[in-house]
Each structure stands twice: as C-alpha cells, then as structure tokens.
Amino acid sequence: SVNPDLASERQTASFSVEKLTVLLDGGVEQTRRRRAVVEAIESDPVFSRENQYFQTQNERYEAAVRKGVHLQKKMHEMGWTENGPEYKYIYRALSGDVAFLLHRVFMRSISVLGSDKQIAKWIPLATQHKLIGSYAQTELGHGTYLQGLETTAVFDTATQEFILNTPKISAMKWWPGDMGRSATHTVVFAQLYIHGKCYGIHPFIVQIRSLQDHSLCPGITAGDIGPKMNFEHIDNGYLLLKNVHIPRENMLSKFCEVRPDGTYVRQGSQKINYFTMTTVRISLISDEVLTPLMKACTIAIRYSAVRRQSKLKPGEQEAKILDYQTQQEKLLPQLAAAYAFHFINDYLQELLNRGYREVHRKNFDMLPELHALSSGFKAVITQCCTAGVEVCLRACGGHGYSLLSGLPSLYTKILASCIYEGENTILLLQTARFLIKCFMAASAGQPVPPSVTYLAAVKPGKCPARNKLDFLSPDIYTEAYQHVAVRLISSTAAKLQDLIQSGIKKHDAWNQCTVQLVQAAKAHCHYITVKNFAETVEKLETKAGIQKIMKHLCDLFALHGIFSNTGAFLHDGYTSASQMDMVTASYLDLLAVIRKDAVPLVDAFDFTDKNLNSALGSYDGQVYQRLYEWAQKSPTNQMSPAYERYLKPLLHNTLSKL
C-alpha cells in the first residue's frame, strides 16, 4: 500500500508521467525495450544488489565477477549483443555493478589502435573470453600528463622483442580496473625506445597472468590497490614490470610501426586518438553522472513528501518537509538540473554522431570544437551533478546518512567522475584555451565553429526586463547568460594580453589567468545548457502538459543559476540590482509552482525499487518500515562481538587493572 502522503502527490500531477518517461527515453519503442531489459535483469537473482550495503570489498568484488560471468550467459540466452540497442539498458539496470568493464576498453583500444592483423588475432580471443583484458595507462606518479609516463619499452633488434620496465616506483601502473585480481592481459602505455632514442608513448599488449592457473607471469608484480571511497566491486590494480619481454607484434600498430630492423614508421592520422577521449567523456555523462543525480532526486523528493517534521501552521499536523521553502530550494534546482543535463546530453550525442560521420569521411574539422565541448561539459556536468547528489543526501538529514538510503553510495561513486577521464580543472582549461582562441579569431573577423559564433556578436547593452514576469522569458535569461559568457571570456583574454604585453612570459601569464579562465569556461557551458534547454522546450508538443512543466523547469534552472551567481550578472551593470530582485522573486515563486509536480517529475525517471536500492526512495513511500526491516538484516545485528572479552569484564569489574 502506498503511503497516503505520497499517493496524494501523484493525484494532482499536471502532466502525463508516462508521456514524459517516453520523451526521456526517446520514444515508445525505447521505453518498451528498456523495461523489458530491466525486467529480465531484475527477475534474475544472480544480479540482485540486495545485500550490497552490507558487503566487504572482497565480497563486492566476487559478486561483480559472478555477475560479469553470468551476464555473458544472460546475453546469449536473451539474444542481446554488445552492439545491440539493449546494451545501454543492461548497464543501467545493473547500476554498473559488474566486472570486466575494462575488458571492453581493452577491446576498443585494439580495435582503434591495432592493425588489421592485430584485430584479427585478438578480438576473437577477447570476444570468446579466452583472455580477460585491462587497460594500463595511469601510473602512480602520472595521470593527467601523458607525456610524463615513465614506463619504458625498449626494442631489441636481436630478439625482435620489446623489453618493458617500470624503472621507478612512480612508474608503477596504478588504478587500472579489473587488473588487480582478474585480468590476464592488459594494454600497457610506455615510452618507446629504439636504439636509445625515445619515440614517445605507445600501446603494447602484455600478458600478466597465466591462462592456465592465473599465476603472475615472469617479471610481473601485480595486485589490488586497496580500499577506495567507492568502487569496492572493482579490483583497481597496480602493475610492476621488470624486464618483461613481448614480441614485436604486440605493439599496437595502426598508426606507428617498428620494423624488424628498428625503423620507426608513422602512418595515418593520429587525430582519431583525441576523438576516442571525446567519445568516452560524452558517453560517461548519461550512465555515470545523470542517472545517479536522477536517482538521488527521486529518493530525496519522495522522502520529503512523506517525512513530516515541525509545523508550518500552528495547530495543524506536522508539515511535509517538501513544503518548506528551504527544502524546495535545495531539491528542486537539482531536479531542474537533471532535466537540463539530460537535454544537453542529447545535444552532445547528436554532435558526436555528426563528428563520427565526418571523421569517417576523413574530415577532422569538427574535432577541436567537439574536444572543447566534451571537456567542458564533462567537467561542468560531473561537478554540478556531484554537488546535486550531495545536496540531496544532506536534505534527507540523518536518514540520508544511512547507507540504506542509497544516497551515500551514489555520492561516493559520482564523486569519482570529477576525477577520472580528465580532472575537471584541467578539462575546463582546455575548453578555455579553445574559447580564447576562438574569441581572438572572431575578433579578427575569422570564422569560428558554430557553438562559439556568439563570441563574434559582442554588444554591451542592458537587460531589458521590466518586471519579474519578464524573467520567465527564455530570450531574456538566455541573453543574460550569453552576455556573462562573452564578458568573462573577453575580459580574461584582455588580461592575458595585458600580462604578455607587460613582459610576462606566455606560460606564466596563462597560469596567472587560470582561475578566471575556469570561470569563463563554465559560463560558456552554462550558457549553452540554458540555450539548449529553452530550444528543446520550444520544440516539445504542447499537449499533455509536458511542454508547460518543462518550461517551468527550464525557467527554474536558468533563474537558479543567476540567483546563485548574482555577481556575474551584476558586475558590469547588465543586470541592475532591482532586476536582480525580480529574478529572486520569480525564482522563489517558481519553487512553489514546481513543488506541486515534484513527485510526478521524479516518477517519470521510471526507476524500479530494485534499481534505486533505497529504503527512503521506494515507490510506495513506506520509509520507516523499510529502514527497520532492512537494518534488522545487517550483519551488525547480532550479540555484541565485544561482550565476552571487553564489556562483561568491564561491567563485572573484573578487568585486571581497573
């Protein structure tokens, strides 16, 4: 039975939840297929995550391997394939709680970086799981800066082998997933040396464990890097190489080859390498970043509709905490952000698909823009969604802090997305570099990529809003965001030039501008997000109330961004103080409007209870029963293991020395 406090929230929905779900999925067929996958996965007890919050790192790892193996069977049974339309739903249904994800990266590396002959040899082996692959790039002392990697691969013409070494402790490979305990092979990135000359970083296939008994191969030291904030199910590993010999054929050689006599040959364009990183950054947004935020919103908003605490009106029942303005101000902007980023993800996916087609025709012109956008959006979205999950956790008070709420695990996992696949600050500075370059080009009248043409149309001006309702006009706020982005990019470009002209060296000048460059890159991404949200809303069907509620969310997302960062909009007087008061008024009004549809808006994300895995967020809102039943199953619910040895002697005053 559904908690009446939650049921009542659903009766007053202003729109069709099912239609919104279909919109988010991209069509009726997609919704049907997703639900079929979820059903197949969740009805299979091997994939259960029921005990997850009680398990040790070892148990989590073992379960992930079991699921990884079982998934192969399941896919065979169901007729699902790695490239089929179901795959993304499988991952979402499993909440990523499965081993061998790096095996896929191993295969992709070979497909992209390997010669046809290498692909023909290794891909079938990997597909049939005659080996388990990993991907060893990051070192203990080296992450961001690939050129700094210290692992070496020295070519020996005599034996036609490469000899691999991690010459110092900081050169040790560190972090690769699936490598600590599972993988038999890995792609090692190392500095290539031929006849004493260094040719830079290249990828090599290295076997690390025996296919017979899983023992470590000669010269290999490998193991697990130990406990982390999350990802207990993954055996992130370390790898030391001591004079490990591999055949010449194991250097992945689509782009570079070492001939038997030691001649180094570079072939084809390496630009495609950049493109791989771009693809990875965009692809992680949906599964690793948006889904957790959507789950956190679902949990926190459903909980806030059934949790009653304190009184809003004297003499009445205690109020739902969702009715407090401060609670709305915490949660509803996160909900709006989840939708905003869902739509920008669609935009990025489309751009990426276009990029694919162009690259396929050997046209690499889109790559700089794609790289800049994927870097900036990866940083901005991971940062905002991580902060959003934390807000949701804290908004649930003590119960949010219990692992059983699901929120701590969502937080500790999404946090990693700010670090992996490019640390966010570094990525934002890459976006900033692109923006500064484009700004200079635009200022000089040269053509620039589509997403930055707005930089050419710099105009001073003032915000034309005259009352608080004007701030519900997408033109008004989109223009304001654009203005701020242009101002921050142009003023930082000017500072950079001033510093250089004053005699400061270019790299020092750049470093002295980086705090502001990061701000400029963020402003650019926020502008694009707001603009895209507004454009998406405009294109929606007007029926079923969906356009209306999406318009409210778009307004909220935009106004929340202004309200939380008023200085950027006030700085040069584009927005006046009284206009800012209008923004505040409109923003606070919107909270009360969206609050009415808050539960239907999270219902539309369509998470099952098993997928949420949360005592606070279940569809029926029976929070307290859930918490109590669940806690009773905890392995800590047994007689105190400290009783006989410590508590009893203490209480009976028989501790020797007391």
Next chain:
Amino acid sequence: SVNPDLASERQTASFSVEKLTVLLDGGVEQTRRRRAVVEAIESDPVFSRENQYFQTQNERYEAAVRKGVHLQKKMHEMGWTENGPEYKYIYRALSGDVAFLLHRVFMRSISVLGSDKQIAKWIPLATQHKLIGSYAQTELGHGTYLQGLETTAVFDTATQEFILNTPKISAMKWWPGDMGRSATHTVVFAQLYIHGKCYGIHPFIVQIRSLQDHSLCPGITAGDIGPKMNFEHIDNGYLLLKNVHIPRENMLSKFCEVRPDGTYVRQGSQKINYFTMTTVRISLISDEVLTPLMKACTIAIRYSAVRRQSKLKPGEQEAKILDYQTQQEKLLPQLAAAYAFHFINDYLQELLNRGYREVHRKNFDMLPELHALSSGFKAVITQCCTAGVEVCLRACGGHGYSLLSGLPSLYTKILASCIYEGENTILLLQTARFLIKCFMAASAGQPVPPSVTYLAAVKPGKCPARNKLDFLSPDIYTEAYQHVAVRLISSTAAKLQDLIQSGIKKHDAWNQCTVQLVQAAKAHCHYITVKNFAETVEKLETKAGIQKIMKHLCDLFALHGIFSNTGAFLHDGYTSASQMDMVTASYLDLLAVIRKDAVPLVDAFDFTDKNLNSALGSYDGQVYQRLYEWAQKSPTNQMSPAYERYLKPLLHNTLSKL
C-alpha cells in the same frame, strides 16, 4: 628521509612554526601537555588505527570497544581524569575512534537534569562502569522537532511506575550511539501522561540490557541500525519499548517531578536546558570540525608540494601542482578558513565561559545571544569545513579518492556534523529569528546584545577603496562584510513586514522568506568571523613573523569570501565593479604570497603521522612508497577469490551454458 620537494618548502618559512603551534595551543604548557598525551596514546599499540581502512563495521566496533575499555585503564595509569586538562587532547589523539562517548552524555544528562538524589545514585555507578549508558532522544520519525516525539511514559499511581511504549514504528528510538549493542541503560525522552493528560517531553532512565548476561530486558527490542557513511565504530541503535515498567524515581526530576499521587510539579528554570545544547554545539566545533579540516589541509598541501604533474614552463621539469594558480585557489582559502575558524572558536569559547559564570549567578540574559551565535556558527563552520575537506579531497585527484589518503574518511565523517546536533538550515533560521528580532529592536532604539549592536548603526555609504592595496586593509573589508550583513537582514525584515501587511499570515510569510533569512544569518556569521580574525591579528605579537603571515591569511579569508560571493557586495552598489576587479587582483596576488608558506602553515597544526593516518600526508612526503607499502597490506591482496568458481571456467570455456 624527507622528500626534497617537501624539505625545500620548509627551508623558506617566513615565521617560526613552533611559535605558531604554541599560539594555536594557547601556550607553551598546553603544547607540552598535548604532546605528552599524544606520545602516551600513540606508543600504546591498543590505540593503533593502522588497519582502520581495511576493517569491516563489526571489526571497527569491536576495536572501539576495546579502546574504550583500555582507555579507562590508561587514564588510571597516567593519572588523567575526565575533568582534567588532558581530556581534550586524549580525544584528539584517538581521532574520536573510541566507544562509550554516549556514556558521557548519559552522565551529563543525569548531572544536569537529575535531582541530587538521582545524581548520588547514578553517577557513581556510571563512573565505575557498573552500567553503560546511552541517550535516546531521536526517533525514526522525529529529529528536529522535539515536541513531536511519540514515545509515551504513562504514570500508574497504583504501582508507582511509568509504563513506556513506542506506540508506532515512527516512535522507535533510532540513531542513539552505543545503544545498538553495548549500552545497558539509556535516558529515554518520552511524552509524559498522568491521568490521561499529556505534560510534554520528559527524560527517563531505562535499563535495556541485563547486567548479568547482556540479554535484552523484558519489553525491549534493540539492535544496530546498520551501515552508515562513516561512524562504523559506533553502534548507533534502535529501541522499541513495549509496556516497559520503570519506578517513579527514574524520571529525571530536577525541573519537573511527579508526586506519588500523580501531582505534576514544575520547579526551577528550564532555561538551562537550552544552555546544554549551546554547550554541545560549541564544543563539537574544535574536535569534530576544525581538526578534520586542518588534517585535510595538511594532507592536501603536503601532497601538492611533492606531486609533480605537467609543465608550467616548456623545457623544465614537471611542476609541483601547488604552483598552479588553480590548485592554490582550491587549497589556500581552506587553510585560511581553518585559521579563521580556530580563532572564532576561541571567541565562542570565551563567550561560553562568560555565559557559564552568568548562569551560575542565575542571570540568563546572555542565553538568547549565545543560542543564536552557537546555532549560526555551528551551521556555518560545519558547512564551510565540510566543503573545505571535499575540496582538499578532490584537489588530490585519484590518490585523494583512495581510502589510504585518509581524505575520504575525513569527509564522510565531517559531513555528519552538518546534520547532528541540529540540522544546519534549522539552526540558521533560529539565528535569523534572533537577528530579525534584534534588528526590529535596534530600529526602535531599544538596546540589543553586543554582537548585534552594529545593526543599529545602519548607514548607506560606499566602499572607500581606491586601489587593490586598499583591500588589504581590515577596516575596508570588515566594513564591507558588515554592510552586506545589515543589508540582508534589513531587506529580509522589510520583505517579511510587507508580506504580513499585505495580509499573508505570519507563519506563511516567514516560510516565504526563509531562503533569504538563511542568507542573512550566514552573512552575520561571516562578518563576525572576519571581524574577529582581524582583531586577533592586531593583538598578536609582531615578532617571529607570525603576525605578518596571520595578516595575509586574514586578508585571504576575507577576500576569498568576497570573490566567491561578489553579488552580495555589488548588489546595492556598496562595492563598484572596478572595486570588485581590485578585490580579484588582490585576492589572486595573495595566493602566490601565501603559497610560499603553505607547508609551514600546515606543519604548525602539529599532527603526527599516526594521527593523520594518511599515505599522502606524512611529514616526510614519501607518498608513492607509502601508497604501495600500504596497498600491499590490504586484505584484497590475495589470489582472486573468484578464480576457481568463475574466472577459471570462463577462461577455460567450461562454463556450462556458454
């Protein structure tokens, strides 16, 4: 041997680290005593936290009990007492990783709320550990709003007993520490009923487990609430009461008594109850909030001095990440905040001591101000320090995400401080209520408490700064902070009045202002913090370079606050856009200045390696060796437990169905 990259940072310190340590401790004698305690604790293997990051919840709990018991012996041996000067150092040296903290709360409750007779009976029993106490206030459905508690205590004149019940699942006690598995007794807060009439919440001593064999007493259901984001060492518990009979004498009756015939007698002032909460909120700041931030700063800054990544100048060695402006902008404001809050903590302690003396003389006039300040500062400091620890964690990239860095545990633990002892938003609204009241009083020419007299002196004015150096003047920035606080308080007071005058009911009007009231309360606390930091710096000795570096930190703290919240200062034109550019310039300049002393400034916190318990933060900076050695000890470093059952059949293609 110290990593040369770290050693070089220490050679150029602009001040005496030892002198700064002594300043932080409050005197030479305190430093000596603290170090003696640390030495005694850390040389005792029972208190080791070496394996903490590898332990399960059960193991952590058992270790905490072992340490709790051992601590009794140790204190006896060393001649330390609970009220002695060593006690606070003991807790810090143990990093709070010890059981029976609620036993102390149990004792304090009895001392404060019990009659002399009750104190005489229970305190000796507790002191001698003939029982283990806990404190059961929070319920599954009730935290913040005490009046809403649902547990009942019905007085039965026939038997002269109270009969206690948790009549619904939401009435179950939930969260009390030490109660899940250890405690034999607890103080239960329940609605008192006599002859069918409810007299509100009262405290009752209830035995929950047998002193003989630790089995649960009749009518008691109790256990552990399961896994949490941290605090694995504490057995936070649940408690169901079903017709539990306790004697009339077990109601703590300093303030209220139930006579044998059922007559209810209220005696003395209950104002003192408020004071207890105030005391707890202030006392948690140092150990639970400042220490973690100081540790996080120590870890992140030492690591940033030895981590080299990417190049600042082409052709040179990779740069220390501490040399990047963006890294400085992440870490140095957190360091400044640690110092700012250390000094405001001194201020609050002094105020509290004065409060104690006044209350002792039955003068309760200071209580409202103390309550408002302790609430607001508890919220602001826990919030800023939690955010600060997270910044430190993320600033260390992947290695910060390893539990071995120590940072994840610091974060997941400090996060709880935003929730316990009053949820932060609720607390800020209490401060706001006080501020609005004082503002109205001050506007009407009535006297107000010392910390808010500035509200009486509202003047419009403009910031007089003319160049970026002017913003290094404490008068300039303190005035700016004061101006913002007054503006936010007065404008919210005006909005509130307008709403009420427009016919909106008082409680609705209040709810519609809460987002802005929270901002106003924060602005008040920030102003007091900046003012207090500036005044503290002024009073410091000018020798040994300490005043100079503290002045830099004070400037940084103040300017960072403006830089991160420019809108508040720009809004009414108090600060102009060009002045804001001066703030930015001064702020960024300061980063480079303080960066030079960053390592000495964290060295002054004087944490031992054992106390930091971090592979990244050790005094010698041998980060990579430490991570590798430590990871090798992880229980995950054994042959894959999934090999025989899953990996081998997969690799050998002998899985039945594949």
